[in-house]
Amino acid sequence: MGFVALGAAATLLLSACGGGDGGDGDGGSGAGGVFDQASTEVVNASDATGGTLRYAISANMESTDPGNTYYGYVWNFSRYYARTLLTFSPVPGQASSELLPDLAEDMPEVSDDGTEWTIKLKQGLKYEDGSEIVAEDIKYAIARSNFGPQALPNGPKYFQQLLDADDYEGPYGGGDPLAGFDAIETPDDYTLVFKLKAPFADFPYILSQTQTAPVPAEADTGEQYQGQVVSSGPYKFEGSYTPGDGLVLVRNDQWDPESDPTREALPDRVTVEEGVEQNEIDQRLVNGELDVDLAGTGLGPAMKGDLLADEEARANIDNPVTGAHFYVAINTKVEPLDDVACRQAIQYAASREGIQRAYGGEFGGEIATQVLPPSIPGANPELDPYEAASGTGNVEMAQEKLEECGEEDGFTVNIGVRSDRPAEVAAVESIQESLAAANITAEIKSFPSDTFTNTQAGSPDFVADNELGLNYYGWMSDWPSGYGYMSSILDGDSIKEAGNSNISELDDPEINQLFDDVTQVEDPEEQAAIYSQIDELTMESATILPGVFQKSVLYRPENLTNVYFNPSYHMYDYMALGTTNNE
Amino acid sequence: MLKYILRRLGASALLLLVVTLMTFVIFYVVPRIAGRTTEQLATMYVGRAPTEAAIQATIERLNLDQPLALQFWEFVKGIFVGAEYTFGNDVVQCSAPCFGYSFQTYQEVFPAILDRVPVTFSLGLGAALIWLVGGVLVGVVSAVRKGSFFDRIAMGLALAGVSLPIFFTGQLALAFLVHSWEIFPNAEYTPFTDNPAAWASGLLLPWLTLAFLHAAQYARQTRAGMLETMGEDYIRTARAKGLKESRVILKHGLRPTLTPILTIFGLDIGLVLGGAVLTEQVYSLNGIGRYAVTAIVQSDLPVILGVTLFGALFIVVCNLIVDLLYPLVDPRVRAAR
Numbered sequence: 001m002g003f004v005a006l007g008a009a010a011t012l013l014l015s016a017c018g019g020g021d022g023g024d025g026d027g028g029s030g031a032g033g034v035f036d037q038a039s040t041e042v043v044n045a046s047d048a049t050g051g052t053l054r055y056a057i058s059a060n061m062e063s064t065d066p067g068n069t070y071y072g073y074v075w076n077f078s079r080y081y082a083r084t085l086l087t088f089s090p091v092p093g094q095a096s097s098e099l100l101p102d103l104a105e106d107m108p109e110v111s112d113d114g115t116e117w118t119i120k121l122k123q124g125l126k127y128e129d130g131s132e133i134v135a136e137d138i139k140y141a142i143a144r145s146n147f148g149p150q151a152l153p154n155g156p157k158y159f160q161q162l163l164d165a166d167d168y169e170g171p172y173g174g175g176d177p178l179a180g181f182d183a184i185e186t187p188d189d190y191t192l193v194f195k196l197k198a199p200f201a202d203f204p205y206i207l208s209q210t211q212t213a214p215v216p217a218e219a220d221t222g223e224q225y226q227g228q229v230v231s232s233g234p235y236k237f238e239g240s241y242t243p244g245d246g247l248v249l250v251r252n253d254q255w256d257p258e259s260d261p262t263r264e265a266l267p268d269r270v271t272v273e274e275g276v277e278q279n280e281i282d283q284r285l286v287n288g289e290l291d292v293d294l295a296g297t298g299l300g301p302a303m304k305g306d307l308l309a310d311e312e313a314r315a316n317i318d319n320p321v322t323g324a325h326f327y328v329a330i331n332t333k334v335e336p337l338d339d340v341a342c343r344q345a346i347q348y349a350a351s352r353e354g355i356q357r358a359y360g361g362e363f364g365g366e367i368a369t370q371v372l373p374p375s376i377p378g379a380n381p382e383l384d385p386y387e388a389a390s391g392t393g394n395v396e397m398a399q400e401k402l403e404e405c406g407e408e409d410g411f412t413v414n415i416g417v418r419s420d421r422p423a424e425v426a427a428v429e430s431i432q433e434s435l436a437a438a439n440i441t442a443e444i445k446s447f448p449s450d451t452f453t454n455t456q457a458g459s460p461d462f463v464a465d466n467e468l469g470l471n472y473y474g475w476m477s478d479w480p481s482g483y484g485y486m487s488s489i490l491d492g493d494s495i496k497e498a499g500n501s502n503i504s505e506l507d508d509p510e511i512n513q514l515f516d517d518v519t520q521v522e523d524p525e526e527q528a529a530i531y532s533q534i535d536e537l538t539m540e541s542a543t544i545l546p547g548v549f550q551k552s553v554l555y556r557p558e559n560l561t562n563v564y565f566n567p568s569y570h571m572y573d574y575m576a577l578g579t580t581n582n583e
Numbered sequence: 584m585l586k587y588i589l590r591r592l593g594a595s596a597l598l599l600l601v602v603t604l605m606t607f608v609i610f611y612v613v614p615r616i617a618g619r620t621t622e623q624l625a626t627m628y629v630g631r632a633p634t635e636a637a638i639q640a641t642i643e644r645l646n647l648d649q650p651l652a653l654q655f656w657e658f659v660k661g662i663f664v665g666a667e668y669t670f671g672n673d674v675v676q677c678s679a680p681c682f683g684y685s686f687q688t689y690q691e692v693f694p695a696i697l698d699r700v701p702v703t704f705s706l707g708l709g710a711a712l713i714w715l716v717g718g719v720l721v722g723v724v725s726a727v728r729k730g731s732f733f734d735r736i737a738m739g740l741a742l743a744g745v746s747l748p749i750f751f752t753g754q755l756a757l758a759f760l761v762h763s764w765e766i767f768p769n770a771e772y773t774p775f776t777d778n779p780a781a782w783a784s785g786l787l788l789p790w791l792t793l794a795f796l797h798a799a800q801y802a803r804q805t806r807a808g809m810l811e812t813m814g815e816d817y818i819r820t821a822r823a824k825g826l827k828e829s830r831v832i833l834k835h836g837l838r839p840t841l842t843p844i845l846t847i848f849g850l851d852i853g854l855v856l857g858g859a860v861l862t863e864q865v866y867s868l869n870g871i872g873r874y875a876v877t878a879i880v881q882s883d884l885p886v887i888l889g890v891t892l893f894g895a896l897f898i899v900v901c902n903l904i905v906d907l908l909y910p911l912v913d914p915r916v917r918a919a920r
Contacts, residue, residue, distance in 0.1 A: 060688060060877060143644075149640030153629045160634070223689040224675070243688035244869055244877070246694070275877065276867040283762050289769070450882045454633060455623040498626055499633045 004193045038556055038563045038572070039320040040093055046266075046561035051579045056276040056284070057294040060243045065226035066210035067145035067220055068152035071106065072476075073296045075210050076569040079263065080249055080270060081231040082213035085119060085192075086204055090262045090576055092564035093376070097480040099204050100262055103133065103214070103232070105190075108207060113197025114520060115164075119207065119493035121190040125252040127216065128231040130574045135186040136178070137214035143171045144220060145211040156478060158206045162184035164197045177217055201527070231255075234265035243507060247272040264562060266578030280305065285555045286313070289581050292560070296571030298552035300505035301422075308363055308553065318554045319363055320565045323373055324476040326355070326365070326424070328415070328431065328545035329457070329503035330387065331487075334469040337413065341405035343542035344386070346413075346470070349438035353391035354430025355547040358423050365548030367391060371535045373487060373549045375567065377524060380529025385539050388546060398438035410439025416457050417468035419446035427547060428472050458500045471503050474550075480568060484520060484529025490538055491515045504543035511537050591906055595899045600659075602895040603888075607655050610884050621647050627882055628686045644668070645686070658683065658888070682892060683885030684698060685878075692889035695874065702870035703773045705782065706789055706862060707855035714794035714801055715848055719841070721798070722805025726813065727832060744799025749858060753792045753865035760788065770866035793862045797851055801844060808840035849905030853898035 004094075034044040049318070062071045066082040069075065079087070087102040089095055101107060101122075107120040125133040145152050146159040148170015163183035171177030185193040196203065219230045227240045234257070235249035249270040257265065284290035285550035286307070293299075299307060307313040328350070336342045352367045359365040369384035385395050402408055413435075417428040425446075432442040445468065447456045456462050457471040477485035488494050492507030493515070511534055518530045538544055554572065556563050559580040566573035614624065625641040626633050642648050646657060657666070661681035668675040668684045675691070677684050682693040721741070725734040760767045767788045773781040812818065813836050821835045822828075860872030867873075871890060878886035 059880065149634075149636040151637065153637060153641075157634065242698075243690060244874065246700075275869050275873055277864065280757070280867050283757075284769075287762065425647070448882075450624065450627060451619075454626045455619075496633075497623070498638070 005060050009309045033315060033556070033563075035314045035317055036319045038092070038318045038554075039565045041564060042092060042576075043563045044558075044561040046578055047264070048268050048561065048578060048580075049268070051267050052269040052271060053062075053577060053579045054273070054289075054291045054581065055294040056273040056281050056290050056292075058276060058278045058281060059270065059295075060274050061294070062153055063226050064229055064237075064241050064247060065152065065223075066213040066229070067141055067215060068100045068154045068223065068226065069210060070154050070156060072570050073294055076296065076566075076571060076574045077272075077294065078210050078213070079233060079383070079575050080235040081229055081233045081237065081252070082210060083125075083232045083260070084208055084210060085121075085212040086208040087262055088208060088566065088568040090264075090566070090573055092566065092573075094567070096566045096573075097275055099208055100319070102208075102260070102262060103138070103212075104207075108194075108204055110203075114201070115196045117194040117196070117203055117207075119192050119194075121192070122259055123190055125193065125232065125256070125259060127214075128236040128252045128254050130254050131216070132189075132213050133232055134189040135192045136189070137216050138212055139181070139184045139186055140171065140178060140217045140220070141213060142184065142211055142213040143168075143178060144215065144222075147181070148172055150222075155211055155458075156209070158209070158478075159211065162196050162200055162203070164195045164204065164223070171217070171220075172222065201519050201522055202481050202483050204478065205481065205484060209360060209478070219501055234260070234263055235237070235270055236500065244272045244274055263575045264578065265575075266562065267280075275277050279421050282555065285557050288557055288559055288581075291557055291574065291581060292574070292577065293555070296554075296569070298554050304363075304553050307555065314564060316556045316558065317578050318556055318565055319551055320554070320567070321366065321373065321375065322476070322550045322570045323375065323480075323567060324357070324474055324550040324570070325368055325371070325373055325425065326472070326474045326547040327368065327371075328547065329471045329473050330545055331463060331469050331471070331503070331541050332505050332507070332541075332543055333460075333464060334413075336405060336407055336411050337469045339405040340542055341401045342407060342411070345398045345401035345405065345407075345438065346435065346440065346546055347386035348401060349435050350396045350431050350545055351391065351393040351434035352388050354434060355427045356391070358426035359548055359550065360423075361553060363553055364423075365550045368546035368549050370489070370546055371538055371544050372482060372531065373485075376477075376480060376482055376485055376531070378528035378535065380532050380535065383532075383536060383539060386419045386542075393434045393437070395438050398440075402440075410441065412441040412443065413469040414445050414467050415472065416445045416447060416452070416466075417444045417472045418449035418452045418464075420449050424472050424474075431470075431472075453501070454499045457503050458496075459498055460495065460500060460505055461497070463503070463505075470545075472547075473503055478568065482527065482534070483515070486531065486534055486538075487515055488536065489544075506538065506541060506543045508537065508541060587914065588907065591903055595903055599892070600894060603659065603892055604655065606888050606891045606895075607658065609897040610888055611654065612651055615651075620774035626759065671717050683887035685883050685886050687878075687881045687886075692886050695886070696871055696893050697888060699869060699871045699874050701774060702868055703856065703863070703872060705772065705775065705786055706859055706868065706870060707852065708784075709786055710793035710797070710858075710862075711848070711852055711855065712791050714796075715844075717794065718798035718801025719805045719837075719844065721802040723809055723832065723837060725806045726809030726836075727804065729810065734806075738806070741799035741802045742771060744795050745803070747796075749792055749796060749861040750865055751860060752795060753789075756788055756792055757865065763811050770868060772868055772870075789866045789868060792865070793855075793858050796858065800847075804844060804847070805840060807834055810837050812836050814829040841849055844907060846909065849901055849908070853901030856894045 037043050062074050063069045066078045083103050085104045086099045089098045089100055103121055105120045105122045108117045110117050121135055126165040127133060142159050145155050146157050147168050150172040151170055165181060165183035168181045182321055183195045216230055216233055228237060231252045234252055234255045238248040238250045241247050251268060272294060279302050281293050282299050282303040307317060330343045330346060331337055356365055356367055367389060369388040372379035374381045402410060415428055417424050428444055432444060435442045488501040490506055490511060492512045495502045495505055514530050514534050518527055521527050561578040562576045563572055592594060621642055622638055625638045625647055628641050629637045646654055663679055665857050666677045666681045677691045680693055681728055684691055694815040721737050728734055756901050761769055768784055770789050771785040775782045818831060818835055821831045860875060863870045863872040864876055875890040
């Protein structure tokens with residue numbers, strides 16, 4: 001599942017999270033709207049077509065290949081030229097998490113034992129060259145992104161984990177690319193049958209991911225495919241894409257709007273400029289020289305404060321909860337944290353206000369008191385066993401817990417952090433300070449973020465060797481369910497040697513069992529009840545020290561039409577956007 | 584003379600090899616000394632859901648399990664005879680000079696650098712022209728009008744110029760000259776062949792920013808040199824012969840001053856890549872400097888190595904040219920050899 005600020009995914013958004021003064025129609029100020037309005041409703045609604053919608057990003061795009069991406073903004077953006085089997089609803093707020101058929105004719109059907117999913121394609125769908133989209137192209141797309149040692153590296157590998165295809169060696173080994181790949185059957189050109197190892201109730205969410213966008217085998221050039229993705233959507237590449245040079249999309253006349261109720265396709269052209277400084281992006285947004293910051297993470301530190309303080313500019317700012325949770329993973333193996341009371345001492349001692357301040361205060365995040373963000377079904381905002389909501393920490397209770405675990409004089413613990421992320425470093429420093437008040441000495445260990453999740457915090461051996469009792473981490477789920485959110489970080493069965501996200505190494509038989517059970521439950525309410533229970537048990541185990549539920553500060557230029565925050569992508573819904581820019 | 588040239592060429596080649604080796608050691612050997620295992624290095628290239636098989640495949644593909652000397656040899660060999668990178672049934676031909684292949688952007692490094700050469704060279708050459716002409720002009724006027732109001736202001740500005748880094752002057756210029764007062768258009772690169780006017784106007788502000796830094800130094804150098812030469816006996820002789828003052832200044836005063844200026848100019852042109860890193864970053868120009876910064880952020884080792892090598896090559900060539908031209912400009916050097 002997703003790593004925050006990298007991760008892609010889906011969380012719901014309760015209207016209450018969008019900020020107190022948002023969206024309930026206090027007058028409106030001309031074309032722009034009011035503060036935080038697009039978090040909960042459509043701003044500048046319009047069905048006017050034409051113009052050029054201009055995106056920019058400070059780095060290079062991760063990839064334009066829908067089979068080789070894990071960033072939420074690419075999942076959002078690639079829909080311009082890559083349709084998937086299912087997709088999220090194009091509406092603001094909680095309702096966006098409802099899945100709709102995209103290439104599919106209807107929602108998938110599951111067999112009685114829960115292991116076989118059948119889905120039908122719409123007929124007559126075409127690629128940009130006029131050739132027909134068939135079921136085998138989707139099977140091929142899943143093969144290249146998931147299977148074999150040379151599978152495209154960037155994306156998630158859910159199909160590999162779920163499908164009953166452990167012997168299949170992927171399409172890049174030579175010979176018939178799909179030979180031996182029997183876990184997906186294509187009885188005819190319009191039917192796909194997925195065979196899973198075990199029942200998995202969240203499977204439709206996996207079918208909405210970009211890896212299900214069709215790729216004709218003969219057009220595939222492996223990792224070079226990103227240069228010329230064959231379009232199935234309303235836009236296609238103009239020329240080819242070279243990383244660093246930006247991307248231009250033009251209308252694809254083979255796309256049939258009748259077959260596609262979820263895409264507005266308003267602009268005539270879509271452009272992406274790569275390698276533009278964040279400051280410059282923000283400045284151009286404000287000046288109306290740019291429409292969208294592609295990365296979708298919001299204003300940079302230089303402009304954020306000024307714009308939030310400016311009454312007029314604030315009307316063009318949205319401040320939604322992103323769905324990301326930043327927390328401290330408290331390890332269950334490193335001494336003395338192997339004792340639950342010692343872990344609880346840390347829970348009591350840590351001040352949440354300091355963490356919130358590190359994110360820029362109330363505009364940067366809400367204080368978290370449990371694992372699940374309030375928007376995920378099963379979240380219980382009342383759950384707060386360690387008085388986190390008070391924000392200040394409770395030194396007396398911490399002392400009591402220290403005595404309970406036999407460390408009445410306090411102890412020393414290492415805390416790992418990604419040194420190139422200023423907010424995280426500031427958060428860790430504030431934690432260090434509040435723990436010191438309870439005689440717990442935290443020593444900060446810095447790591448580069450490019451290796452942190454894979455080989456340092458993400459490696460149980462490294463954690464043990466370096467006694468990293470605490471690790472500062474961020475999390476965002478790949479789809480809006482409790483399973484999507486929690487299984488990677490809390491299920492004992494998901495502990496891995498490298499790229500491990502269950503950094504606490506929480507391996508509680510009761511929790512593990514609940515994760516196994518819930519994959520076979522289809523009733524959403526029953527599922528939610530199980531997720532609440534897992535959250536509660538996790539908090540009892542004190543393995544996650546909740547920090548903040550992050551909020552982003554997004555600038556909404558006045559020339560942008562049809563703007564709303566789609567919580568399933570954690571940013572504005574790019575398919576809906578139009579522009580009054582007629583360059 | 585020929586022997587001298589050959590000797591210089593040989594020394595340059597050796598220098599390049601040493602630079603390559605040092606860069607290789609910094610990026611490929613030091614991480615291992617710091618305790619990273621082969622698996623950890625490979626894990627950097629297998630995305631965020633690494634499987635054991637994918638890690639092994641990457642180790643094989645990047646030759647990470649081979650001895651370091653062999654890896655270095657492979658890299659050097661690639662420069663001369665090219666290399667191949669296989670992906671499944673596809674083979675990426677990296678033809679000589681192969682500076683490596685990026686596993687982040689899936690591009691050959693050398694063509695990617697060449698793509699960006701026009702941007703960086705446009706930036707560097709335009710700025711160089713401005714700083715050379717501007718700096719020398721200001722220096723001459725300052726020397727001739729020593730102690731005047733102009734001299735004081737110019738030398739004050741020059742002091743600011745050498746002291747203020749590009750990321751400061753650049754941001755200031757962007758904030759005020761472009762965004763607030765809209766005096767300059769936003770920096771942007773248009774190929775010269777497409778539209779020379781757009782090329783120049785889009786690069787004007789980056790030129791000035793980069794030139795400001797260097798011009799300051801040239802102004803100070805020229806002024807000091809001029810003050811020295813203008814005190815020489817032959818200048819008095821020239822004046823005594825009744826030459827026009829402008830001729831005295833330009834022919835007799837400036838010419839000897841220019842010799843050292845031209846020397847540092849050659850070196851500065853070589854170093855302009857360094858300034859381009861900051862200028863391109865500030866003005867979001869997609870040149871070699873920006874390419875290097877992106878690579879560093881993404882830990883794209885082949886690109887970092889390739890750009891470093893290219894930069895070194897460029898500096899070595901510039902130095903070589905200066906060395907070879909020097910005897911032509913200064914007769915004293917010829918005599919000494």
